[in-house]
Amino acid sequence: MKQGEAVFAAKCQACHGEKGAGTPNDRLVGGQGSLPGDKPPIKTVGSYWPYATTLFDYIRRAMPFNESKSLTSDEAYGVVAYLLNLNGVIPESETVNAQSLPKVTMPNREGFVVFTRGK
Amino acid sequence: MKETSRSETEQVAGNGLLHRRMFLAGGAAAMGAGAMVEQAGAAPLAVESWMKIPGAPFNGYGQPSKYEEKVARTWASAPGTGGTGSSRTPHHLLNGMITPSGLHYERSHSGIPDINPDTHRLVIHGLVKRPLAFTLDDLGRYPMESRIAFVECAGNSGALFAKQPAAANVQAIHGLLSCSEWTGVKLSVLLQEAGIDSAAKWVLAEGADASGMSRSFPIEKALDDALVCLYQNGERVRPANGYPVRLLLPGFEGNMNVKWLRRIKLTAGPTMTKDETSKYTILLPSGKALQFVFPLEGKSMITHPSPGLTVRGPGLYEISGLAWSGYGKAAKVEVSADGGKSWGLAALQEPVLPKAVTRFRMAWQWECVSSSLRSPRRLFSRSHRPCSPSRAPTSARRSHPKTLPPGTSASDPTAPDCRRVAAP
Secondary structure (H helix, E strand, O other): HHHHHHHHHHHHHHOOHHHHOOOOOOOOOOOOOOOOOOOOOOOOOOOOOOHHHHHHHHHOOOOOOHHOOOOOHHHHHHHHHHHHHHOOOOOOOOOOOOOOHHHHHHOOOEEEEEOOOOO | OOOOOOOOOOOOOOOOEEEEEHHHHOHHHHHOOHHHHHHHHHEEEOHHHHHHHOOOOOOOOOOOOOOOOOOOOEEEEEOOOOEEEEOOHHHOOOOOOOOHHHHHEEEEEOOOOOOOOOOEEEEEEOOOOOOEEHHHHHHOOOOOEEEEEEEEOOOOOOOHHHOOOOOOOOHHHHOOOEEEEEEEEEHHHHHHHHEEOOOEEEEEEOOOOOOEEEEEHHHHHHHHOOOOEEEEOOOOOOOHOOOEEEOOOEEHHHHHHOEEEEEEEEOOOOOOOOOOOOOOEEEEEOOEEEEEEEEOOOOOEEEEEEOOOOOOOEEEEEEEEEEEEOOOOOOOEEEEOOOOOEEEOOOOOOOOOOOOOOOEEEEEEEOOOOOOOOOOEEEEEEEEEEEOOOOOEEEEEEOOOEEEEOOOOOOOOOOOOOOOOOOO
């Protein structure tokens, strides 16, 4: 996770803000509980994403924005661990790898309903 | 002048909407549309300068006239990026049903990749008997099919859901929609080549752009009308629209029609990519979100008259626009010129095709009867179309109204009763 924090500061923070707070690009942390109701929802990894493995996949294929696919798998896992920790999903002590990540249950895991028309 | 039958000038709805037979019987001339045209009098027709010297030579790829340079896409990108965002088709300046290739809308997540067609490969793997890698030449050896289809972004018309009406034209509000003739190989043919494993229920499609944009869809769509496209309006697919090969899933939201297609993987279930979880899902007031909302709902829009185009004064005009549905044909369109109080049936331009746009036209005798010349007129269109394959056409969707004060360009849309709220 320390490595993830370092990679984030070096490669992610400029767009996603310190500790993933956002601006100028997508906010990555916080917003839990903001989805229902009339006020504008805050959709982040922690408040909205249903699967943690999606985060690893997306970072590895699409990020950093200007040099996608440049992180090693270890670096990507590190950033994933850092973001999940910032969102309160895993403790700092937890390691994230190919075996452990699929077992992480995201806060909004049950938040999706498959669309079926006319039923 | 030919005698006009009563039915041709018959008003079918309030504020001057005329029967669609006007378009068939030459009624427009009889109605005196010519009265708006300059009378050719005794003065000779001018011999212009361009008639006296030879013109420009040939060139390899023709371009529009320089006088048409305002017919162009507009776009917006995410902060710090050039090609992450979307560009919009100028529908108010176009006609017919086909969007010129250079004006087809785009939605991209990391700009347009500069793909070498010689090294690009399309791989089909996963739950298949024989994983395959196709070159473009390989793909070109399979029997091809052409199909006219619209592509629309799920976020199109999002401005209609703002609390205050947007003072914007049809490009700004509805410009994330285009329609082309697509030619390619059916995905079902390629999957047959690879041999579909009985456990395969879903398909992952991945693009070769920097964001590796990828989406999953049920295998039924792959076996139905999914097309692996190599040509757009007769020439190779444009880079902005997926060169050298893109996926077309007719009627499904634009994001799923993966551009710069490099990989198809057959899987047991959905992959749950970023763009089908954190994006392209529809948040409901309850806090739950709808996922896998695939076919685009039916819609229509008026392209002319439109904010930005000046209507010079009372007289005969053509109201025109487009209607479409991700479920099938947009085969019945109505227009209202009195704010929705009454509706008249519009003429439809043939051919009316499933999952393509339909061009509609309505004759409108506009009489500015109010004492104030600035009195606005609001035009609505709505289209009736199948909402699911098994139901008769029942659903009417209202497009946004156009305020039409003479000489001004304000528009005054109100939110339609449309259920699509997707925001990418």
